Amino acid sequence: MAMSTSAQATTADELSNRSPELETFNYHYKVYYHALSSQRQNMHMAYVDVPPNPNSQPKNRTVVLMHGKLFCADTWTDTIKTLSDDGYRVIAPDQIGFCKSSKPERYQYSFQQLASNTHELLQALGISRSTIIGHSMGGMLAARYALMYPEATEQLALINPLGLEDWKALGVPYKGIDSYFEDELGFSATALKDYQRRVHYNGEWRPEFDRWIEMQEKLFSGPHRTMMAYHAALTYDMIYNEPVVHEFEYLKVPTTLFIGLTDKTAIGHGASPAVMATLANYAELGKSAARRIPEATLIEFETLGHSPHLQAPQQFYPALLKALKP
Structure with missing residues (x-):
C-alpha cells in the first residue's frame, strides 16, 4: 500500500503525547501520516489509503473522500469497503484541525487552504487525477477542490453538501469566532446526539450512530477541550463566510448531487x-444547484x-456506484 514518503516512519504511538488526535479511538483501516508545512508550521495530515479488493476487477481509478465537520475519515468505513470491493483505490484524509490530524496552535482556515493541503497529499502519493466525494462540510471542500484543480478532478459527488445557500445573504447574522467558541466550550455528547437525531436523521436514531458521538466526545474530553473548541469555532466561521453556491456555474467536471430531502442542516x-423558516429547504436547494452546475x-x-x-446504505451505495461509472 502506498505511503506518503514524508511520514513513513511515524506511528500513532509516537503521536500520542501531542495535541488531541483521537489516540484512543481506533479506525477500521490503517492510518498513515503525511508531513506538511503550512502557514509557517510543521504538521501532519492523517489519512486512510485502501487499495482495490484483490477479488475485485481493478478500475485503475482513485476516489478521495472528504468528511464533514462532525465526522472523520473513519465515518467513511462502509463507503471505503463498498468502493474497494468495486475495484477502486480509496483515500480518506482527516483534514488539518480535525480528528487524527494536527491541531495547529494558530491557523487561518479556508476551504482553499484545506483543498491545497489535500492536493499536496495526493501529489505525494503519486495521484494526479481522482474522483472527489464530499459530505456536509466536506461537500463544500470537494466543490472548492474541483474549482481549484479541475484537471485533477475526474468526477465530483456531493452528499448533502453545506454551502448550497448563502446564510449571511439570507439574513443569518454574523456570530463571530468568540461567540462560536463559547458555544463549543459547552460541548455535550447528549446535546450532539439530540441535534443529529433531529436535524440529520429526521428523528431516527440507531445504535450504530453512537460511534460518531463517541468520536466527538473523545476529541472534546480532557485537558484539550479549550483547544478543540477554538478550532471548531474557526471552522464554523469558515463555513459561514465561504459558501460555494455563487460559483457552481464554474464547475467544469461531471457532478452528482445526492440529496436527502429531510435534512434540516443550516x-x-x-x-x-x-429567517430560519426559509433555510435548509433541501428539496429546492438540490434542484437549484443541479440547474446551475453545467x-x-x-x-x-x-x-x-x-x-x-449512513442512514440507508442499502439504498445509497447502488446509486453511488452507478453514478461513478464513466
Missing part, C-alpha cells in the same frame, strides 16, 4: 424564526436526511 445561529445529475432520497450513506 448555519442559523441568531437568526429570527422567520454537468450535474441530481439523485434525491425522499425519506433520508443529512447522511444518506
Whole structure:
C-alpha cells in the first residue's frame, strides 16, 4: 500500500503525547501520516489509503473522500469497503484541525487552504487525477477542490453538501469566532446526539450512530477541550463566510448531487424564526444547484436526511456506484 514518503516512519504511538488526535479511538483501516508545512508550521495530515479488493476487477481509478465537520475519515468505513470491493483505490484524509490530524496552535482556515493541503497529499502519493466525494462540510471542500484543480478532478459527488445557500445573504447574522467558541466550550455528547437525531436523521436514531458521538466526545474530553473548541469555532466561521453556491456555474467536471430531502442542516445561529423558516429547504436547494452546475445529475432520497450513506446504505451505495461509472 502506498505511503506518503514524508511520514513513513511515524506511528500513532509516537503521536500520542501531542495535541488531541483521537489516540484512543481506533479506525477500521490503517492510518498513515503525511508531513506538511503550512502557514509557517510543521504538521501532519492523517489519512486512510485502501487499495482495490484483490477479488475485485481493478478500475485503475482513485476516489478521495472528504468528511464533514462532525465526522472523520473513519465515518467513511462502509463507503471505503463498498468502493474497494468495486475495484477502486480509496483515500480518506482527516483534514488539518480535525480528528487524527494536527491541531495547529494558530491557523487561518479556508476551504482553499484545506483543498491545497489535500492536493499536496495526493501529489505525494503519486495521484494526479481522482474522483472527489464530499459530505456536509466536506461537500463544500470537494466543490472548492474541483474549482481549484479541475484537471485533477475526474468526477465530483456531493452528499448533502453545506454551502448550497448563502446564510449571511439570507439574513443569518454574523456570530463571530468568540461567540462560536463559547458555544463549543459547552460541548455535550447528549446535546450532539439530540441535534443529529433531529436535524440529520429526521428523528431516527440507531445504535450504530453512537460511534460518531463517541468520536466527538473523545476529541472534546480532557485537558484539550479549550483547544478543540477554538478550532471548531474557526471552522464554523469558515463555513459561514465561504459558501460555494455563487460559483457552481464554474464547475467544469461531471457532478452528482445526492440529496436527502429531510435534512434540516443550516448555519442559523441568531437568526429570527422567520429567517430560519426559509433555510435548509433541501428539496429546492438540490434542484437549484443541479440547474446551475453545467454537468450535474441530481439523485434525491425522499425519506433520508443529512447522511444518506449512513442512514440507508442499502439504498445509497447502488446509486453511488452507478453514478461513478464513466
